[in-house]
Amino acid sequence: MNQPLARQASAERPVAPLLTVRGLSVEFVTRRGSSRALDRVSFDMAPGEILGLVGESGAGKSLSGNAIIGLIDPPGHVVEGEINFEGKRIDNLAPNQMRRLRGRRIAAIFQDPLTSLDPLMRIGDQITETILTHLSMSRAAARARALELLKAVGIPAPEVRIDHYPHQFSGGMRQRVVIALAVCADPKLIIADEPTTALDVSIQAQITALLKTMCREHGTAILLVTHDMGVIADTADRVAVMYAGRLVEIGPIEEVLRSPRHVYTAGLIGSIPSLNRRRERLVQIDGSMPRPGAVPSGCAFAPRCPKRILKCDERPELMPFGNSQVACWRAEESHSYV
Amino acid sequence: MLLLIIKRMANAIFVILAVSLLAFTIFKFLGDPVQLMLNPQATQQERDQLTERLGLNDPVPVQFAKFVFNAARGEFGMSYRNQMPVMEVIAQRFPATFELVLVSSVMALLIGLPLGVFAAIRGGTVMARVFHLISMIGVSVPAFVIGILLILVFSIELKWLPAFGRGKVVDLGFWTTGFLTPSGRAALVMPSISLALFQISFIMRLVTAEMLEVLRTDFIRFAKARGLKARAIYFRHGLRNCMMPVVTMTGMLIGDLIAFTLVTEIVFQWPGMGFLFVQSVQYVDIPVMAAYLMIVCCIFITINLIVDLIYVVVDPRVDQLVRGGGNGH
């Protein structure tokens, strides 16, 4: 059962994608005009697959996740593109319809478990409240389900802990509760935005593993947002790399790690000790990512790219290479980032 | 919980003692009771007798101890002005003030809370702006101005509501209430509105500010991500998490209300404690003033105690804070 569903399925026949994002752009309107924080992002997710989303801080990872669940903070708004989920368009749903989807079909987990739970409500009540919002069952049945979930996410003595308040749990335990909350209505997609970043290093791996097991058991797909390529290497089926609001490379994790085709991806991988397989000296990408509104019209990475050519003044679109898609004019070459 | 109550009680007793010292000082050094109680033709012997009888020859600490002891039994001596026991005078007036403050506080909460929530959720809409403007007026115009305006419009022009007094009250033996008669209820309307307008506006603004703060938190965002209904998000999770400051401020506001009744009761000739106090200041009726001070102080302390208890009930974290440490792991 540990065989990833996505690849299992694609080996036989193509399955209908769970989620398709097409040409999604998000802009923030400020006093100084509007700035584009997501620029024509497109990707698919298969049912049950784990897609890692990496990139530097400010690349637009959280924004992509928030766009999918319809919770972009104003003044941000979708200006073009569309999002389809389970074959239906969801980016233009009425607020109440979107609400029914949230938590029921698409769940989300945020970075900080310490602040994700309502401090004034017992965790059991928060879980039953969510279950009763989405599923029709008695209060007693919902509580029984909450108890089961707490057991499943590894909370010791759940029959006692169910009546405790969030402040009575440690950070790791709270994130387990948050995971229980996310899966309580059996969603098909979970957007996990840096679910372990705020946690103690020693328990990060446990929580990621728990998330993975819970989802594999129920065939739930995960969009795993992180800036840690190492976590993605251990967890994800595929990886998508973002840079300055654009998706620059997406493909199966082994393929991307073995032969990254975008120069930026190669740099990212080269900068991670555990992934630097050729034992080269760790590389540092010089310069910094442009802010939204100051992104070059050509390849966004061009100002920092050591392999820049004249053609890079023109924006490269995502193009297929092997099982991956890459937006780089020099994608056919193999890069060892030096 | 018990520890909290004991701690607060100890605090309260200390505060009460401090205030009694103040009241006693007024009692002792402001005006000469012997002078005030006897007629000017009294002989020196009569004076000495009275001084002895009032215990004014005892050492000051003994006098203070007696004062506290008597105060604890509700014994504040005789009112100079109408020669009745002070407690009786106050007991007559207390229900009027209590009912006025009660109605005003309930009004402040019932109107202020929903308006505050509305302004936070629908910030930017025309309605929200109108409420905001009204609340600005509410916090900046003094209560007596509003009282006078109300009298002008509703009593003098329209003749809908009585301009002064409590109307017909029903005597329950230990309590006189205006709630049970139509004229009693009509009489309550304008004084309580003029008293409550500030508190309504204040609570509304407080709730709006707190709500906006809470609605930005992660757990509200997560509640949205869980797909909860708007009502659950705004009330069960949003408003509940604003309740601590609201409870505190409401406690303080009720304190303020008691102070503001001084003015409102005069404007509306309301036969309550505030009116009584102002009268006793005019007559230098020192025992009444001292008793008023003590009683208002006790009311403040009781409100504070109640606020603390509500904290414990509303917020599970407070209990743990007070006990020190916790059982998280």
Ligand SMILES: Nc1ncnc2c1ncn2[C@@H]1O[C@H](COP(=O)(O)OP(=O)(O)OP(=O)(O)O)[C@@H](O)[C@H]1O
């Ligand atoms: N509320 C907002 N107002 C204005 N700009 C915003 C807002 N939220 C996000 N942005 C912009 O959108 C861009 C992408 O933000 P996003 O939060 O998606 O980054 P991220 O990739 O998740 O980074 P991080 O690793 O720091 O979480 C940022 O550059 C930021 O400037």
Ligand code: SF4
């Ligand atoms: S398109 Fe050009 S500038 Fe951009 S990453 Fe590829 S080589 Fe570098």
Ligand SMILES: [Mg+2]
């Ligand atoms: Mg982010």
